[in-house]
Every structure is written in C-alpha cells, then in structure tokens.
Amino acid sequence: MTKDKGKIDKLVEGIADGQRRALAQAITLIESTRSDHREDADRLLEQILPMSGKSIRIGISGVPGVGKSTFIESFGMHLIGKGFRVAVLAIDPSSQRTGGSILGDKTRMEILSRQEAAFIRPSPAGTTLGGVARRTREAMLLCEASGFDVILIETVGVGQSETAVAEMVDMFLLLLLPSGGDELQGIKKGIMELADMVVVNKADGDLAPAANRAAAEYHAALGLMRPSSPNWKPRVKKCSALNNEGIDEIWSAIEEFRTKLWESNEIPDKRVKQAVSWMWSEIKESLLLAFKDKPEIDKALEKVESEVISGKIAPATAARKLLNIFLKP
Template identity: 50%
Template sequence: MSFTKIDHYEKEYIDAHHDSALNVTEGVADQPIVNPHFRRPKRRRLSTEEYVAGILRGDITVLSQAITLVESSNPDHYQQAQEIIERCLPHAGRSVRIGITGVPGAGKSTFIEAVGNMVTSLRHKLAVLAIDPSSERSGGSILGDKTRMESISSNPDVFIRPSPSAGSLGGVARKTRETIVLCEAAGFDVIFIETVGVGQSETAVHSMVDMFMLLQISGAGDELQGIKRGIMEMADIMVITKADGENIHKAELAKTQFQGALRLFPMPESGWRPKVYTCSAVARTGLEEVWKGVEEFLAHTESNGYFQHNRNRQNKYWMYESINEALRNSFYHDPQVEKRIGDYEQRVLDARLSSFIAAKELLDLYFEDKSAKR
C-alpha cells in the first residue's frame, strides 16, 4: 500500500488497486468555530491605578498580572511597569529578604515548604521567588516549585513565583528585585529568594537580600568538596539538611567540619560569625532553631546599623545595574544595529574581522544613529 502527500491541506489518497474501509476527508487549515457568534473577549489590561490599588489590597491575581507586566520584554509594557513600581516603592521595604541556595540534593523545596509553614503559623506572609540560571538557555521557568511545595502553594498567606523566563542573568535578577518591591507592597513581610543550584546566580541574589542561607547535606568523604569558597563566604547561616534516622550522626559530623572551616574565614563586615545548624524538614526537627538563628542575625545587624547600610549599598548597586540593562536593551533594539549585527557576527566567525573592531564599529553605528535622531 502506498500513500502520496498531495498538499499540506489536501487529502492523502490510497492506491486504487487496494480496497480500504478508511474514509479519508480533506483537512482544513483552521479549526471550525462551533458557535460563530461566540468569541472569547480579550482580557483588558488594567490601568496603572487599578494595578496599584489591587496590589496594595493584597489581591494575588492583580499582583501576578503586575509581575507578568514587569517581566515582559514588550517595550509597550515597560513604561507602565515602571510607573507601577514607582507607585509601590513607598509601600515596600518592610520585609525580611532571605536568599536560599544549596548543593543539588539538599532538598531546598522541602526545606522551604517546612520553614514556610512554620513562618506563616507565626502570622507572617511569605513570598517565594526564584532565580534560575538555566532559564537563559532554555527560555523555561524553574522546576515547578508549586508542584513540589503542595502544602504551602494553597496557603493564602504564601505566594510562589517562578523565575523570569528570559534574558541575561542580570536582567532576570533585576526583574526579581522589582518583583520583591511588588510583593512587599502587597503585604508579604518575609521573602525567600531561591537559587537553583550553586553557581553565578548566588552573586545576583546576594545583592538583593538581607541574609544568605546555604543548605548542605552530609555524606562520605570531605564535606567541603563541591562548595565554592565564595559561596561559603556569603553564607550567614549554614544548614545541614536531612538530619534524621541513620543520617543524624553524619549530619552532626558535617556540622563540626563546617564550623571549623567557617572559623578560618575573616570576620564578615556584618560583624556576625556565621552559624551552622542541622535540621530535618521531613521529621520537622531543628526548624525552630534555624528560624531563631535568622531572628538573631536580623537583631544583630539592625542593632549595629549593618542592615540599613547593606540596603543602601544594594540600592546604589541596582541603580547602576538598571542603567546597564537599559543601555543594553537600547543598543540591541536599535534599528541600525539590528540590521547590521548579523553581518558583523558572520565576519567575526569567518575571521575576516576582529571582535574588537566589530564591537567598535557597531557602537559607532549606534551612537551615529542616536545623534541623527536628535
């Protein structure tokens, strides 16, 4: 039996020499409308005033829509997003921002879920955000946090938001920081910012949080292997997870080793000597001690002035990051640059032009185009 394709929308036919019970009908380009009088109306975009009012009254639906607007790469959305953020800024800044990272297998989601339930039981409102470096490559979001945190995802006092799904790490981090502002304005007073894995995203997170928590698991051999020194130096609190059952002794041994390693580091600018805890999110043990450590750190840094000093320094850092991101977007969306950059890229790949000369000429082209429009 042979089949022949005539056209994308035309039928396939069967050789006439063979009988078949198959009833072949022609395909159609579009799915027919069952009820031609019914059209799903397009959702109206809210005004800036409606967005701000919804956020300030804690409307999760409006908050989610506003964050989507902030994350949008559509230039038409940018201006309204900035207006919303500016209007929300006076109502932000009243939360505790905690960065959480850990080695693969440390159980970040299970830990966040367990601590999150405890935090909300203390009458706090919790927002869980994420920065995922893998989203740069795949264009996707983080690994389904809502499905991995079932018990708190339905909690009305918890808001879980996946990572922004596009752009450079710097751009993703900037959007996460703007999301923090909106969440704080909506009344969330504890913000967890989770990073996926241990890598360069920790630096971005460290620039937007009040304290940094590193999760680690115990195991055979040298407990310090696989942990970058820079990541350990960022940690204000280290937590050895999965300290239950037969693993309790290993967890205590790991705690001792990490305490010894941390004592070798210089005293942090905060004046706080990092502490190490063990806990089990499954057995619900050690969690209260971890949270008590968080409260002790915050009390210490607020009393010595480091808390506000760190926030001020972060604001300065993000001023420059915002400038860099705006210049980057302006350059790559310039019509002349968009028109010529592919040609320059190919000439560099063919070794007909050096990367430095190509960059200089593209920048000259950009500035000439800007000057001509003045």
C-alpha cells in the same frame, strides 16, 4: 495591561489591600518585555515603593538534591504558624533552546501553596546573567508592599546565581547535605563566603552522625574565612526539613541576625548600596537591548561577527566599530 492610569491605581490599591490576584497581575506586568507595559510597570513601582522595605529578605540556595523545596515548605509553614506572611520567589531554569521554564514550584510546595498567608511565584531565569530573573528585585518590592513579612528567594543551584541573589537580599542561607568534606571540596570558596548561615539538611535517621560531622567541618571552614559583617559570625545549623526538626532554631538565628544588623545600621546601608547597584544593572541591560534593537547594528552585526570569526579583526576592534555605529546620530 494598559497605560490607563486608573487601572494602575486600582492595581496599587489591590496590592496595598493584600490581594493575591492583584499581586500576581502586577508581577506579570513587570515581567513583560513590551515597552508600553514597561511604562506602566515603572509607574506602578513608583507608587508602591513607599509601601515596601519592611520585610526580611532571605536568599536560599544549595546543591541539587539538598531538599530546598522541602526546606522552604517546612520553614514557610513554621513562619505562618507564628503569624507571618511568607512570599517565595523561585528562580526556575529556562530552556536555552525555547526560553520556556520548568514552573513546578506550586507542585513541589503543595502544602505551602494552599496557605492564604503564603504566595509562591516561579519566575523563569531567562537569559539574565547568573540565572536570576531580571525582575526578581521588583517582584520582591511588590510582595513587600502587599504585606508579606518574609521574602524567600530560591535560586536554581550553586553557581553564578548566588552572587546575584546575595546582592539583593539581607541574608544568604546555604543548604548543604550531611556528606561533609567530599561536598565541601565541590563548593567554590566564593559561595561559602557569601553565606550568613549554613544549614545541614537531612540531619535525621542514619544520616544524623554524618550531619554532626559535616556541621563541624563546615564550622571549621567558615572559621577560616573573614566574616562579611563585624557584627555577625556565620552560623552552622542542622535540621530535618522532612521531620520539621531544627526549623525553630534556624528562625531564631535569623531573627538575631536581623536585630543585630538592623541596629548597627548594616541592613539599611546594604539596601542603599543594592539599590544603586540595581540602577546600574538596569542601565546595562537597557543599553544592551537598545544596542541590539538598532537597525543599523542589525545590518552590520553579521559582517562584523564573520570578520572576528575569520580573524580579520580583533574582538576589541569589532566592538568599537559596532559602538561607533550605535553612537552615530
């Protein structure tokens, strides 16, 4: 990538035309950590921003083994069959030792990945809090500018990442297994409170009765929680992603959700708040990077850390000492 304005304009043109190659190149650019690439990325985002915002943004999470990839593939194929274009942004766990990631989503969603109306992009979670790729929000805007109607953001699993994803989507969908009460005990109350819809997957064959019981238990649990919206009470749905059963009912509920919350102005208001929160998140990330990159901090850090470890100074005192060095002209 380069600072050449003409190349950025050409990239914007390709995105507007729905070219998948241009979209992939643009996401690679925004994920780059190089400062010159960041300048290009900012210029790119500024140009595509007016073209974004027309999709429905859905966060999808669930416990390990719940069948997220199978569900997303079945759901995505269903939407394509209805004439929609679908983008999947999958957050992959990064290696804590090497920073590498397991980018296997195109293998896990083999049928969906071959569709012209689908775009699947795995992004390494890196060190971003909660395991959510720092540039997922920007990738989402790029997909919208490229004409994708539905943006699906798949998280690593149930954990801190759910809160981060819920703060960047319109609707949060939680996939659960048909094991009912036992699984409910292992799910943090805060995760359930985030859900706009709970979907019990694998509701087929011998598991069908268990799925019915689980759905009733999850419905009862949601009934004890205060809904986040006055215009929407979280729903519980059942499906078999493997057999493509129940997918249409889930999509119908999502459409109802979007219609109600768009007409009540909740989604537009939510997106405004998310944009402000995104700005502050960027400020915090950028300040931390600038802090660590300052040579004076690099020199003082080891000594100050050793003083904290040995108990010579309190962590708060150490933080103020380093901040004073950072803020010194």
